[in-house]
Amino acid sequence: MADFGAPGSHDYRTVASREVFDGRIVRLRVDTLTMPGGGTAQREICGHDDAVAVIALDDADQITLVRQYRHAVGERLWELPAGLCDVEGEQPVETAQRELVEETGLEARFWEPVISIVPSPGFCTERVHVFLARELSEVDRPEAHHEEADMEVTRIPFTDAVDAVLDGRIVNGIAVAGILAARATLAGR
Template sequence: MEFEEKTIKSELIYDGKVTKYIVEDVLLPNGKQSKREIVRHDGAAAVIAFTDDQKLLLVKQYRKAIEKISIEIPAGLKDAEDENGLKTAKRELEEETGFQAQVWSFITSFYSTPGFTDEFLEIYEARQLIKVDNPLPKDEDETIEVLALTFEEAWHAYEEGHLRDSKSVFALFYWKMKKIQGFN
């Protein structure tokens, strides 16, 4: 069975700072035509950062798209200077939390929502955190508060609906799995 959809026409609707919006006319495998609305994205990296006392560093911020406060693991967009996911993760950890890490591990990567975007997210674990005296500055458009939560506190934030973005839910279940396996 063939699955590929062939692009007949592609139109750039908007070219923004973070994303591009494309509408494509496609030829389906069954010979019919359809439209696809696609958000192009340069990719991102996120950090599951554990403190020495087994807390998870999170950031609290307002997310306009959902019109509410969200508690999330530190994350950010890849850019021309650091297209490498690990470099992006290191930059974002320092910018958003004021910490660097001595130990880094790649955990996983995935497409966040392939039904409409090509955003590819890499997730890293960071340990042996060190507070930086003069950290990289936060992005000018970010208003965030750094939190260090125990597993129970983070799980409560999830149950209350404050920790609900996909990368942070993944981080919480990753942490739960590690606890079940006897690791922290």
Template sequence: MTDFEVLGQVEHFKGRMFDVVTDEVRMPGGGVAKRDYMRHVGAVGVVAVDEEGRVLLVRQYRHPVAKVLWELPAGLIDVPGEPLVDAAARELAEEADLVAANYALLVDLNPSPGCSDERIRLFLARGLSAVPESERHVRTDEEAGMTTHWIDLDEACAMALSGEITNGACLAGVLAAARARDLDWKPLRAV
């Protein structure tokens, strides 16, 4: 958008997952404003739905909110050049010990566009099978206590609407998967 020209940028913090910057931006009326935000590496998530219509959710501790949340298997886009669907497959294997025969693009979201450029791409995974025991990822830190739960997709939607699920990607993924299912999976986009 040419109406919002960036005149300068100051980087305040550089981290593995995100940087904190301030942009000086020319506004449409000609004024100049400073905008603070996080530049984020981005993430992928997986809505894994089995043949019984259940979705795989994980319970994971999140320190910024000091709570264990319902979430999707998900992770950062932190392997240079890795296709996003491969990153999603890697996260599904690492966090849920599952592989999928089929992936479709479900939704893209910007969870906090007022303060971050983070973008999350969610994939629907079906045709699920277990990762062999000998090939499973060893989980550490917060992931060490992560648990997986198969929940009926309609029940997961009720959890989203009741406030039990608060993670934005999980909310969007569960509701989008239910809507896609109700439309016989026709709204899905190819990977």
């Protein structure tokens, strides 16, 4: 079996960094790194806040999904309730709790970390923390803005969500990883 903790043989060092863009959601920079065998190479990096996603599972083993327009791909995608860790000092589980209320009007009594993923490590700094939320109750949902105002919220059997991942109806990478990891967690792994 692979030694997942073993370091590589080359120490990649950033010898220069140039900011290209600093926006509301992303920051772009070009880093110059040392390469194995000598020399340097440039890497374009998208700085992005960490994020959270929630597997909200009710007592009937139904998962809450949201369908949201994603302009980058020009599609409405089925996703987990999710959001950015963009409130100073807020822990990821607190962000998940806030986002669940904001997007679905649900609160949960029980919270468990399921998986943390790095969706696009080839160019992006974002890390996503996925939580399992159980013992749900309905609360008032704040007024939604922008794409969230057009967001569809639904509950489906968890097994149907797993099937939707496996047959390609759910393609959002965070939802795919979160749903499959939650399946393993719920099976006792």
